[in-house]
Amino acid sequence: MSKSTTKKLSAAEQQELLQTLKARFDKNMKRHKGIAWNDVQAKLESGPAALRTLNEMEITGGEPDVVGFDKKAGEYIFFDCSAETPKGRRSICFDGEALAARKQHKPDDSAVEMAKAIGIEILSEEEYRQLQELGEFDLKTSSWIQTPAKIRKLGGALFCDRRYDTVFVYHNGADSYYGARGFRGSFRV
The missing domain is CATH 3.10.100 (Mannose-Binding Protein A; Chain A)
Incomplete structure (x- = not known):
């Protein structure tokens, strides 16, 4: 297992990941009804650790996507949404x-x-x-x-x-x- 979760993503890598996540979000709206991408992106951009984790999910084949929002905790929930196990x-x-x-x-x-x-x-x-x-x-x-x-x-x-x-x-x-x-x-x- 690579330890890339400890590697800081460059600004270009962060933007590329955000574009990938947004494209998946837009393509699969039924997974996250009532959730706006701008709100998700703002939350992601407020903490680079989250982007590192989502990047690791992505590079291991998970295709993470938003599947819900926990109102009580104020957290967006991502699951691996690849068709088959990553x-x-x-x-x-x-x-x-x-x-x-x-x-x-x-x-x-x-x-x-x-x-x-x-x-x-x-x-x-x-x-x-x-x-x-x-x-x-x-x-x-x-x-x-x-x-x-x-x-x-x-x-x-x-x-x-x-x-x-x-x-x-x-x-x-x-x-x-x-x-x-x-x-x-x-x-x-």
């Missing part, structure tokens, strides 16, 4: 503990550790289902989701996908990894 975050096990437990054929990273490095949260089951209300995602791939401590303590982890026009929640060993499984994240600013 390409730059696949073939990974669930967390660092699972990665350390693998004796052979270890993946390069884990979902939990990558999410921390990027500065995002792995989607919960509720958030994953909310995302699926906005479109059809993970028709060919799957995404790790937040896993209850009880399941994780027993060695398992949860993931979701969409098949047969239905969102399914499954379980697997936390140390498993597949080329078509990654994770989606959320970010608030």
Whole structure:
């Protein structure tokens, strides 16, 4: 996992990212009804750390987009909205503990550790289902989701996908990894 979240974006990189985010925002208005891009952009420009995180989401294939506004916290909510689980975050096990437990054929990273490095949260089951209300995602791939401590303590982890026009929640060993499984994240600013 690159540590580019610590790299400061140049003014040109910031403008390029904002243009990418605005184009996606404009193309997918049903994801964020009642939210104005100018308000989102003003919030993003007030904190360069947010742009670094969104840039990392973008370069790992997440295609982040605004999916809501938390009025109480005053925060815009971004989810990874790529059609399939982000390409730059696949073939990974669930967390660092699972990665350390693998004796052979270890993946390069884990979902939990990558999410921390990027500065995002792995989607919960509720958030994953909310995302699926906005479109059809993970028709060919799957995404790790937040896993209850009880399941994780027993060695398992949860993931979701969409098949047969239905969102399914499954379980697997936390140390498993597949080329078509990654994770989606959320970010608030």
